[in-house]
Amino acid sequence: MENNNEVKRKILFSGVQPSGNLTLGNYIGALRNFKLLEDQYDCLYSIVDLHAITVRQDPTELRKRCLQLMSLFLALGLDPEKSLIYFQSHVSQHCELAWILNCFTYMGELQRMTQFKDKAAKHADNINAGLFDYPVLMAADILLYQADMVPVGQDQKQHLELTRDIAIRFNKIYGDTFTVPEGYIPKVGGRVMSLQDPTRKMSKSDPEDTFVAVLDDPNVIRKKLRRAVTDSDNSVFYDPENKPGVSNLMGILSALTGDSMEAISAQYDGKGYGVFKDAVADAVIAELEPIQQRYQKILGDKAYLGEVMTRSAERASRMAMRTMSKVHRKVGLAAYKL
Ligand code: ATP
Ligand code: LTN
DSSP states (O other), X not given: OOOTTSOOOOEEXXXXXXXXXXXXXXXXXXXXXXXXXXXXXXXXXXXXXXXXXXXXXXXXXXXXXXXXXXHHHHHXXXXXXXXXXXXXXXXXXXXXXXXXXXXXXXXXHHHTOHHHHHHHHXXXXXXXXXXXXXXXXXXXXXXXXXXXXXXXXXXXXXXXXXXHHHHHHHHHHHSSOSOOXXXXXXXXXXXXXXXXXXXXXXXXXXXXXXXXXXXXXXXXXXXXXXXOOOOSSOOOOOOTTTOHHHHHHHHHHHHHHOOOHHHHHHHHTTSOHHHHXXXXXXXXXXXXXXXXXXXXXXXXXXXXXXXXXXXXXXXHHHHHHHHHHHHHHHHTOOOSOO
């Protein structure tokens, strides 16, 4: 990162909320790509704790989960020499830019966001301004670093579109200021569905048996996948509309093994769902077990975690300062020194 002798590489930003146990959906939709893309981009991976408090969190739990998520990022094999791994709240410019971008975002745009509508319905007793403004903070996360690429799951597509609209709008008014980012959304696995209701997205805030957690014990993973809702016709072929349960499991298997839906169908059709589900479990366990082993080691090493988070936040902050001084100048805020 910041190596001036080399050709300037493109920048990648992504964030994950420390709002619960990470699921297989988070992993296949986003986290797995963090590692895959690490060599092609200068990457910033942020634990977006300020986003997480748009929903009420227990402070002790939240603090614990933040460190757990940081350990998990490192357990994925991300290299903190190459990539910055840090807490959003440690780089104050995220909020500063969010405020300015608020003044370039319309109420109507935010009212249309489906995540806001979903979360408002889910937390009807706490529809706070932060929840409404959540997408603007996300836009600030991305635009602050002039990110070119943003790996996310399908559910974040709308937020990413808004980010692009805000950047384009700002650039039109003030001249070229922000890089307009592209999303990296996997074709297979961009939307992993609930194991109990495969018409809904797998979500970490739903009941335990609806998702596989990245840190679930292998026995638990197998049990949950064996109990996944399917249908009764005992045939393995891809048809998300009529066979959402089987198609979801096929998507998981395909994302992890790289096998096409046709190949999976040819291999497992007619063998019974038990055999097929076990094959999915084998692939998931093979993928997650090594991560789980590394995770335990890293979580115990507080000195290492502390060093990575501080150093990354300092470097991120230096990058953020460059964008902020440009933005201040463009908008017409007074210079700090005359
Ligand atoms: P919550 O359920 O608490 O709202 P979340 O899991 O939707 O949280 P994040 O933790 O911020 O939200 O998501 C991290 C990444 O995982 C995002 O890029 C998101 O798009 C992706 N993701 C979340 N759920 C899925 C899913 N079911 N399938 C694929 N990708 C997903
Ligand atoms: N909104 C995302 C998390 C998130 C994010 C970001 C993702 C916050 N800031 C910036 C990519 C880039 C979510 O709910 N999954």
